[in-house]
Amino acid sequence: MRTTRLAMVGLGNVGRRLLELIQLKRDLLRARFDLELVVVGAADTSGAAIAADVLDVAEILRLKRERQGIATYRQLGQPGASPLQMVLASRADILVELSVTNLKHGEPGLSTLRGALSRKIDVVTANKGPLVLAYQELAALARANGVRLLHSAAVTGGLPTLNIGVRDLSATVIEKFEGVVNGTTNYILSRMSQGQTYDEALKHAQEIGMAEADPSLDVDGWDAANKLVIIANAVLHRPTKLKDVSVEGIRKVTQDDLRAAAERRETIKLIALAEKVGSDYNLSVRPTLLDRSHPLAKLGAGMMGVMYHTDINGTIFAAIEEDDPYPTAAAVLRDIVQVASETQAEIDKP
Numbered sequence: 001m002r003t004t005r006l007a008m009v010g011l012g013n014v015g016r017r018l019l020e021l022i023q024l025k026r027d028l029l030r031a032r033f034d035l036e037l038v039v040v041g042a043a044d045t046s047g048a049a050i051a052a053d054v055l056d057v058a059e060i061l062r063l064k065r066e067r068q069g070i071a072t073y074r075q076l077g078q079p080g081a082s083p084l085q086m087v088l089a090s091r092a093d094i095l096v097e098l099s100v101t102n103l104k105h106g107e108p109g110l111s112t113l114r115g116a117l118s119r120k121i122d123v124v125t126a127n128k129g130p131l132v133l134a135y136q137e138l139a140a141l142a143r144a145n146g147v148r149l150l151h152s153a154a155v156t157g158g159l160p161t162l163n164i165g166v167r168d169l170s171a172t173v174i175e176k177f178e179g180v181v182n183g184t185t186n187y188i189l190s191r192m193s194q195g196q197t198y199d200e201a202l203k204h205a206q207e208i209g210m211a212e213a214d215p216s217l218d219v220d221g222w223d224a225a226n227k228l229v230i231i232a233n234a235v236l237h238r239p240t241k242l243k244d245v246s247v248e249g250i251r252k253v254t255q256d257d258l259r260a261a262a263e264r265r266e267t268i269k270l271i272a273l274a275e276k277v278g279s280d281y282n283l284s285v286r287p288t289l290l291d292r293s294h295p296l297a298k299l300g301a302g303m304m305g306v307m308y309h310t311d312i313n314g315t316i317f318a319a320i321e322e323d324d325p326y327p328t329a330a331a332v333l334r335d336i337v338q339v340a341s342e343t344q345a346e347i348d349k350p
Contacts, residue, residue, distance in 0.1 A: 004340040007041040007090045009083040010098030016064055017329035019057050035340055041090030047071030047079040048086035083108050084115040097125040106130045117141040124335040126153035132226045135233040150335035155227045156181050156304045158327025159320035165235030172310040177274040179306035180296050181227045184211045184218040185250050185270040190301035193258045220249035221285040228272040248286040267297045
């Protein structure tokens with residue numbers, strides 16, 4: 001049995017679900033991959049906890065259920081310790097970076113990722129901020145140090161959008177990518193098409209926890225744009241910043257617009273689009289009219305979906321219905337298993 005040591009930064013919804021999945025899938029990981037995952041360090045806004053051997057996952061979950069910081073972990077808690085300090089002191093094999101997304105300066109995630117990669121620590125993250133702000137830098141840093149930077153959970157949660165593009169379409173020219181990559185706006189537009197006003201649909205999305213109290217990142221199109229930036233960098237091999245994307249949100253979409261579309265057997269979705277023009281791509285996020293026969297038009301509330309139009313692989317459509325953080329946490333676990341498996345394969349080489 002081989003053991004992979006994890007240092008976790010961020011113990012919010014996704015982080016806690018990941019810890020639960022590590023417990024739930026322990027026997028499966030042992031049987032299928034001969035793999036044992038242990039947590040040797042953890043950090044949140046209170047500080048950190050670092051163990052010489054392992055931290056008790058059940059104890060971490062208990063602290064979070066009781067709304068206590070990880071710095072209160074018995075004897076091993078370190079109030080005020082930074083995520084990077086924890087990672088470097090924990091002897092971790094993989095940094096699992098799940099801190100809150102910060103799209104202004106990427107911290108604390110960006111510094112933590114830089115530090116880990118520079119010290120030859122593999123990284124798995126669901127944090128869009130560092131990837132949007134410094135994708136090319138972080139990818140180059142990972143290559144230079146011979147380590148991995150996996151981030152499939154940063155785009156469409158449990159839907160393997162990046163894996164399809166990076167792995168399965170690696171020898172393909174992608175002529176067009178289009179996707180409903182923000183679940184909140186799709187939920188709101190779906191509810192509006194059923195007769196609710198924008199305000200009613202938004203309020204309901206907030207009540208069920210799908211929309212934030214300040215929904216601007218979602219409804220103004222920026223969350224979808226951030227995901228498109230990551231897709232452009234990772235899949236399309238196009239060095240891309242947020243300024244390269246034309247962005248329009250859904251605030252101006254009215255019930256009349258949706259009714260008129262329905263009369264023409266169309267619907268309106270917030271579409272993230274990358275369309276090849278010559279040797280480059282035009283990138284945009286905007287409310288888009290789709291014929292009802294279009295696969296993305298059929299996505300119901302709570303669903304996300306993507307389409308890759310390719311030169312040799314045809315047109316690929318994939319979708320997911322995701323109404324809680326478990327699929328995103330499962331995507332993080334998927335990346336962890338991939339890193340651990342590739343590391344073992346390298347060790348086993350003759």
